[in-house]
Amino acid sequence: MRALDNIRVLELAGLAPGPFAGLLLADNGADVLRVDRVQPGHTPSPDVLIRGKSSICVDLKSPAGTQLIQRLISHVDVLIDPFRPGVLEKLGLGPDVLLKINPRLIIARLTGFRRDGKYATMAGHDLNYLAVSGVLSMLGPSVRIPPLNRPLPPSPPGNILADFAGGGLVCFMGIALALFARVTTGKGQVVEANMVDGVSYLATAPRISSKIPGQWDRPRGENLVDGGCPYYRVYECKDAGQYMAVASLEPKFFQALCIGLGLSEKDWGGDRENREFWPAIHVLFEKTFRTKTRKEWEQIFDGPAVHRF
Known part of the structure; x- marks a missing residue:
């Protein structure tokens, strides 16, 4: 038996973080029904996070559509709301309405910015949420780049951090905690998640560590x-576009790395x-790794000489 067997979820279709939260629920046993928008000509949904879900198309702006959702709410445990603040309320499907229909319902509301901040109704993407979070x-x-001798701007890391980790994953965690609390209280609740606070929370350790030399x-x-x-x-x-990831912080792993590279402290x-030696070590490692293909390095670092530690 999976942890969320017999849990029913209604996922209102959205982008990236909402569907990811629904995917995590489905992967852990929940019965997830995704409510897609009605598309002209029966256009398939562009969502790729559909594993383990069922789907229906509903016009939420029609009275019949909202009535259908209200009837479904009586039979579900979780509702995933991916919309900006005020959208569900305008549809007549706000928490005050839905919790009267089903007091055990958990309403997971996922936004980009805080629901009560000055950016509450503003649209945004992963990169915007990362910027606001710091x-x-x-x-x-x-590295400083000529001619201005300034570093390049920060690098966008795809949309993994804010959308999926700070958004969908944190929302999933909130749902799981609300389900756990419901066992004791018998009542549902509103789970508020936003990507700015979520990704900021993920960076707790680096923020605190900034005070540690x-x-x-x-x-x-x-x-x-x-x-x-x-x-x-x-x-x-040596082969362009092929790389080796090095993470040898501990002395024994660093020693194994040096054995594989054929280097030592004297080099x-x-x-x-x-830290005064870091630039020299970096240049030396860079030159050394470019002397062999990745396949050759894989064979070296898979060998017994570097694993005996």
Whole structure:
């Protein structure tokens, strides 16, 4: 038996984070019915996060559509609302209405910005939410580029962090906690999730660590695990477009890395933890990785010589 067997979910179709929350529920046993918009000519939904779900098309702006949703609400445990603030209320499907129909209902409301902030009704995308949260400023290298001798802007990391991690995953966690609470209280509740706060929460450790020397106290791209450390970064191999990811923070893993590369401390001249040697280590690693193809490096680092530690 999966954890969410016998849990019924009504997912109002949206973009990325809402469907991802529904996918997580379905993957864990919930019966998820997605409510798609009526498209001319029976156009298929562009949503790719449909695994394990059923689907119906409903015109939520019609009286018949809202009545159907109200009838379904009596039989479900969770409603996923991906709309901007006020949309469900305008449709006559706000929490005050739905919780009267089904007091055990959990209404998961997922927005980009905070529901009570000045950006509440503003549209946005992953990159906007990352920027407002402050997390975007942590991403990307800080190598200074001529002619202005300034670093490139922060790098967009796809839409994984805000949409899926800070949005859909955090919303899923809120739903799971609300289901757990309902066991004790017998009552549903409104779960509020937004991508700005969600992704900001994910960055709790880096924010706190910014006060600890040697961790996140430097500009982006110059810290221990954001690309500043030469033994925690990505290197290009001899074959263009092929890379090796290096994460050898612990001494024994660093020793295994050096065995595989055929290098030692004498090649860069000092203690690897001394940041003064990091540029030299980086250049040396960069040159060394470019002497072999990724396949050749894979064979080396899969071998017994680097695993005996």
